[in-house]
Amino acid sequence: MSLELKNVEKKVGIETHIYSTNLKLEKNTINVLLGSTLAGKTTLMQIMAGLDKPTSGEIWFNDENVTGKEVQKRNCSMVYQQFINYPNFTVFENIASPLKITGVKPQEIKERVGKVAELLKLSAMLNKKPDELSGGQQQRTALARALVKDSDLILLDEPLANLDFKLREELREELPKLFEDRDCIVVYATTEPLDALMIGGNTATLLDGRIIQYGETLKVYNKPENLTSAKVFSDPPMNIAEISKSGDMFKLKDYSVQWKSNIKIKDGDYIIGIRPHNITTYKEGNNSVEINGKVLISELSGSESLIHFTSGKLNWVSLSNGVQQKNIGENTKLFMNVDEFLYFDKNNRLVTNG
Amino acid sequence: MNKTYNQKAWFFVIPVFVLVAFNAVVPLMTVVNYSFQETFGSNVFAWEGTRWFKQILHSERFHASLGRQFIFTFIILLIQLPLGIAIALTMPKKGWGVPVCLILMSMPLLIPWNVVGAMWNIFALPDIGFLGNSLNSLGFDYNFTQQSGDAWFTTILMDVWHWTSLVVLLSYAGLNSIQPAYYQAAEIDGASRWDIFRYIELPKMKKVLTLAILLRFMDSFMIYTEPFVLTGGGPGNATNFLSLDLVKMALGQFDLGPAAAMSLIYFLIVLLICWVFYSLMMKNEGRT
Numbered sequence: 001m002s003l004e005l006k007n008v009e010k011k012v013g014i015e016t017h018i019y020s021t022n023l024k025l026e027k028n029t030i031n032v033l034l035g036s037t038l039a040g041k042t043t044l045m046q047i048m049a050g051l052d053k054p055t056s057g058e059i060w061f062n063d064e065n066v067t068g069k070e071v072q073k074r075n076c077s078m079v080y081q082q083f084i085n086y087p088n089f090t091v092f093e094n095i096a097s098p099l100k101i102t103g104v105k106p107q108e109i110k111e112r113v114g115k116v117a118e119l120l121k122l123s124a125m126l127n128k129k130p131d132e133l134s135g136g137q138q139q140r141t142a143l144a145r146a147l148v149k150d151s152d153l154i155l156l157d158e159p160l161a162n163l164d165f166k167l168r169e170e171l172r173e174e175l176p177k178l179f180e181d182r183d184c185i186v187v188y189a190t191t192e193p194l195d196a197l198m199i200g201g202n203t204a205t206l207l208d209g210r211i212i213q214y215g216e217t218l219k220v221y222n223k224p225e226n227l228t229s230a231k232v233f234s235d236p237p238m239n240i241a242e243i244s245k246s247g248d249m250f251k252l253k254d255y256s257v258q259w260k261s262n263i264k265i266k267d268g269d270y271i272i273g274i275r276p277h278n279i280t281t282y283k284e285g286n287n288s289v290e291i292n293g294k295v296l297i298s299e300l301s302g303s304e305s306l307i308h309f310t311s312g313k314l315n316w317v318s319l320s321n322g323v324q325q326k327n328i329g330e331n332t333k334l335f336m337n338v339d340e341f342l343y344f345d346k347n348n349r350l351v352t353n354g
Numbered sequence: 355m356n357k358t359y360n361q362k363a364w365f366f367v368i369p370v371f372v373l374v375a376f377n378a379v380v381p382l383m384t385v386v387n388y389s390f391q392e393t394f395g396s397n398v399f400a401w402e403g404t405r406w407f408k409q410i411l412h413s414e415r416f417h418a419s420l421g422r423q424f425i426f427t428f429i430i431l432l433i434q435l436p437l438g439i440a441i442a443l444t445m446p447k448k449g450w451g452v453p454v455c456l457i458l459m460s461m462p463l464l465i466p467w468n469v470v471g472a473m474w475n476i477f478a479l480p481d482i483g484f485l486g487n488s489l490n491s492l493g494f495d496y497n498f499t500q501q502s503g504d505a506w507f508t509t510i511l512m513d514v515w516h517w518t519s520l521v522v523l524l525s526y527a528g529l530n531s532i533q534p535a536y537y538q539a540a541e542i543d544g545a546s547r548w549d550i551f552r553y554i555e556l557p558k559m560k561k562v563l564t565l566a567i568l569l570r571f572m573d574s575f576m577i578y579t580e581p582f583v584l585t586g587g588g589p590g591n592a593t594n595f596l597s598l599d600l601v602k603m604a605l606g607q608f609d610l611g612p613a614a615a616m617s618l619i620y621f622l623i624v625l626l627i628c629w630v631f632y633s634l635m636m637k638n639e640g641r642t
């Protein structure tokens with residue numbers, strides 16, 4: 001089982017929503033589409049589902065060209081950001097709806113709905129209507145509807161975006177487990193890098209209608225092919241600075257932070273990307289370098305502290321563990337973990353990841 | 355705790371009290387006053403108790419016009435609701451067609467009621483009216499001033515023309531508030547067009563349709579101006595609906611007592627039906 005997009009392109013009027021895209025998704029994988037709003041995630045999913053036709057290019061499922069095939073005739077299911085359920089059906093009827101349409105026997109429907117409901121902790125609510133449920137439960141019902149069907153392709157379009165923080169965490173943990181023993185391809189669209197990391201599987205980074213990189217999630221995270229992919233896959237935003245290298249000395253171009261490293265790249269100018277958690281108020285790793293800055297904003301989240309500071313001509317973002325109290329305007333000393341720097345060349349391509 | 359008393363707020367409420375009093379309470383109480391008494395003018399009243407009510411409730415004339423009224427309203431709802439929903443479903447959802455359709459739909463609603471009556475009267479005249487003349491040229495024996503069937507047909511057609519737009523606009527608003535994701539989700543489920551209508555659009559339109567039914571029921575049950583201008587209740591009593599009959603009794607025959615009793619019964623019927631209908635529709639609405 002595989003889903004393949006071949007040179008798929010989508011234009012609406014004179015605007016291009018998806019630039020020519022090639023992507024092959026394999027059986028039993030969870031694939032995250034990661035990108036900001038309007039990156040083309042939803043369009044891509046609608047093309048995969050058959051809800052929308054590509055302007056050009058082909059979609060292949062297994063070894064069949066399904067480009068023009070109607071969505072009703074494909075075996076896929078989709079969960080949306082909004083909680084979409086039949087308003088006047090009970091939870092049971094909602095979950096059963098895709099089975100009823102395909103003519104499954106009542107006894108089997110009951111069994112399958114019961115199983116899925118248990119998996120999603122809905123057993124106690126089967127007789128309630130969607131508007132009597134909390135947002136989390138409504139979304140669980142929508143998920144159950146998608147899961148009950150044994151689809152070949154399950155599409156999740158930012159399913160957690162409308163949930164409050166706690167419910168989101170809870171459901172995000174459960175999601176990968178739900179798809180563990182399923183014979184299907186899962187596609188999960190999100191704007192949050194953290195979602196991708198927690199769900200694992202594969203990740204495609206998207207920007208402005210283009211897939212920047214596709215591969216195993218951790219690989220994409222640790223070894224982004226280029227600066228764009230690294231930026232998309234970083235939250236809070238990645239720190240970017242120009243440096244020059246000569247011998248084993250590295251130097252920030254507009255500020256005199258310098259460090260030694262024995263990574264083997266040619267002398268010359270580079271761009272480095274530093275994820276915020278690699279700049280901390282304490283030393284981390286074997287190889288760290290000091291940076292002095294003036295605090296712009298300091299945000300505490302309880303377990304982490306986000307400190308924005310300015311150093312030289314650049315603004316930096318750092319993320320440290322624990323509560324690190326800093327006052328605005330305070331001069332402070334932070335440490336950058338040199339081993340975790342990402343080095344890009346002038347064309348923004350990754351040279352080495354430290 | 356010391357409460358602060360500020361009586362100034364009364365000044366903001368008093369105008370509303372005065373308005374409502376003159377607008378609703380005083381006229382209604384006048385009618386109540388008439389309904390229990392006999393009057394011969396010059397402010398001379400004689401107590402009659404419930405006599406007028408008994409008379410009206412046993413009057414065949416009242417039964418007949420009430421019956422006509424129920425049949426008329428029933429037919430109106432039966433035609434206008436499905437037709438209104440059907441038109442709303444076919445209206446475009448975006449593009450230049452939206453304002454065009456909305457304006458076209460609003461036009462009949464903007465025309466004064468007696469103008470509608472006069473328009474249709476001339477339109478339907480069997481000799482010179484476009485509708486009447488055409489029907490007769492096509493071989494139909496059509497004359498709404500003399501044949502009661504034709505009078506009903508014309509009155510209903512006029513009301514459908516005048517008021518279906520209201521149902522269309524309400525349904526259209528209800529349909530537009532459904533997120534596109536609902537349609538997509540149903541398509542993915544494999545739902546047919548009918549399933550989508552039955553299980554998504556209709557439930558989502560429930561509230562606006564309740565409103566549409568209430569408004570159309572009240573308006574058609576109290577219809578006066580248009581049939582007054584079009585047929586005047588005729589031929590004979592064929593289209594003599596409740597409000598036409600009421601006006602005839604009150605101002606034509608100057609039977610103020612029975613007319614007052616009749617208008618109170620009329621008012622209570624409308625109120626009762628609206629209340630029962632609304633309670634039934636909203637029974638299962640839960641917390642929303």
